[in-house]
Amino acid sequence: MDSVSTQNAPIAFLKGHGTENDFVIVPDPDNAMDLSPRAVAALCDRRAGIGGDGLLHVVRSEAHPEARAMAGEATWFMDYRNADGSIAEMCGNGVRVFVRYLQRAGHAEAGDLAVATRGGVKRAHLAKDGGITVDMGRAVLSGEGVTVTVGDRHWSARNVNMGNPHAVAFVEDLAHAGDLLSGPPVTPAAVYPDGVNVEFVVDRGPRHVAMRVHERGSGETRSCGTGACAVAVAAARRDGTDPAVTGAPVTYTVDLPGGRLVITERPDGGIEMTGPAVIVAEGHIDPAWLNTVLG
Numbered sequence: 092m093d094s095v096s097t098q099n100a101p102i103a104f105l106k107g108h109g110t111e112n113d114f115v116i117v118p119d120p121d122n123a124m125d126l127s128p129r130a131v132a133a134l135c136d137r138r139a140g141i142g143g144d145g146l147l148h149v150v151r152s153e154a155h156p157e158a159r160a161m162a163g164e165a166t167w168f169m170d171y172r173n174a175d176g177s178i179a180e181m182c183g184n185g186v187r188v189f190v191r192y193l194q195r196a197g198h199a200e201a202g203d204l205a206v207a208t209r210g211g212v213k214r215a216h217l218a219k220d221g222g223i224t225v226d227m228g229r230a231v232l233s234g235e236g237v238t239v240t241v242g243d244r245h246w247s248a249r250n251v252n253m254g255n256p257h258a259v260a261f262v263e264d265l266a267h268a269g270d271l272l273s274g275p276p277v278t279p280a281a282v283y284p285d286g287v288n289v290e291f292v293v294d295r296g297p298r299h300v301a302m303r304v305h306e307r308g309s310g311e312t313r314s315c316g317t318g319a320c321a322v323a324v325a326a327a328r329r330d331g332t333d334p335a336v337t338g339a340p341v342t343y344t345v346d347l348p349g350g351r352l353v354i355t356e357r358p359d360g361g362i363e364m365t366g367p368a369v370i371v372a373e374g375h376i377d378p379a380w381l382n383t384v385l386g
Contacts, residue, residue, distance in 0.1 A: 101375035104134075105192060106141060109184035110314035111349025115143040116192050116370075122154040128176025133384045134376070135174040140384075141376070144312045145182060146172040158207045165207035166256050167193060173308030179208030181254040183316020187223040187368035190215045195370055210254025223368050226251060226284065229360040230324040231284070239289055240276045241269045248277070248289075249325040250354045253362075256287045257321035261329065265293055268303050271311035290318045292326070300326055303344040313349030320362050323354035334358040 102124075105116040117126070126148055130247040135143045135210050150169035152158040157253060158168035167190045171182045186206055193199035201219045205212050214226040239260040240246075243266055246260040255355050258277050262268065268275070268291040275289050286307035295301050302322050304315040323343040328332050332341045342355040352366040 099378060100346060102378060102381075103373070104141065104376050105195075105370055105373040106143070107147075107188040107191060107368065107370040108349070109187045109220045109314065109316065110347055110352060110366055111193060112182075112184035112315060113143050113313075114147060114185055114188050114290040115146045116147060116188070117191070118149045118196065120151045120154065121151070122150045124148075126170075126172065127385075128172075129171045130381060131176040132174065132375055133381065136174075144174055144306070144309045145179070145185060145244055146174075148172065148190070149183055149189065149192060149262070154208045157209060161212050164212045165205035167198065168207040168257055168338050171208065172183055173306070175308045175309070177308045178209070179255060181208050181213075181317055183225065183227060183253070183314070183318075183320060183364055184366070184368075185215050186215060186225050187316070187364075187366060188369070188370075190217055190223050190225075191368040191370055206300065208254070209343075211323050212269060221367075223315075224363055224365040227320050228366050230321065230356075232328070235282055237282050238278050239291075240278070241267060241298040249321075249328065250282060251321035251324055253317040253320050253324075255317055256267065256283050257290060257318055258283070258287050259290045259292060259321050259325040261294075261325075263304050265291065265301065267291065268305075271303065272304045273310075274305050274307065288315060288318055288321075290315070290322050294343075295346060298330075298332075298342060299344045299346075314347040314352070316352065316366070318363055319347065319352045320354050324356060324362065335360060366371050 152162035152168040166377045233253040239248045247262040248258040251257045304318045355363045
């Protein structure tokens with residue numbers, strides 16, 4: 092089966108965003124749809140489709156082969172896809188929007204819940220005031236140096252893995268990142284065989300930074316949750332506030348083009364991300380349109 096286009100009935104969808112990192116949400120509890128890369132790319136197309144930085148395929152963990160082993164910990168699996176249709180391990184903003192959808196659909200209430208992802212089970216807290224905090228797990232830092240290049244500028248970057256790969260470069264001006272229409276070259280390329288998300292970071296004040304990001308498979312986005320976590324981790328090492336060394340948690344405020352995230356790293360290495368998530372619309376995808384698009 093090539094895609095969801097084999098269905099004759101309209102396909103339910105929602106649209107949501109977390110700090111303007113936006114997603115097409117496709118509820119499919121029984122994993123009955125085969126979302127091909129072409130179908131995902133068509134739905135995420137901003138001119139000819141619904142438009143989004145990615146797609147959140149909502150599936151019960153027990154119904155998906157990649158998540159079945161996590162079903163005992165998390166009822167729902169976030170089958171995340173990049174805007175080009177490729178599969179990604181994790182998306183921090185996506186988890187918050189996913190949780191907001193579960194609340195809207197009556198699958199979750201205020202309190203703690205778990206979400207299965209390809210980057211492992213992520214635990215979230217849905218506050219009564221609507222705020223969402225996600226335990227993003229621990230960062231893995233590699234000692235292998237990488238260099239990010241834009242034009243004739245080069246920066247040494249911190250290699251941080253948040254369940255997906257990041258290269259974090261501290262720069263003097265966010266404009267130095269260029270137009271970010273294509274992924275900035277990162278060398279040596281062999282460090283990131285599956286591609287990399289690249290963050291450009293400037294200081295705004297004590298434990299306060301701003302960033303731009305080029306996400307693999309999506310281009311420059313208005314926000315990136317795992318990227319903000321990687322940036323906070325890199326900043327803590329640069330600033331000498333590594334909680335594992337100081338024994339005290341450290342919190343960074345991270346400003347992104349689409350809004351603000353607050354990232355806290357604990358002495359045990361756990362990282363918490365707090366930010367908004369909004370559902371803005373819901374409707375139905377016309378399968379006849381998708382058939383036409385996919386030819």
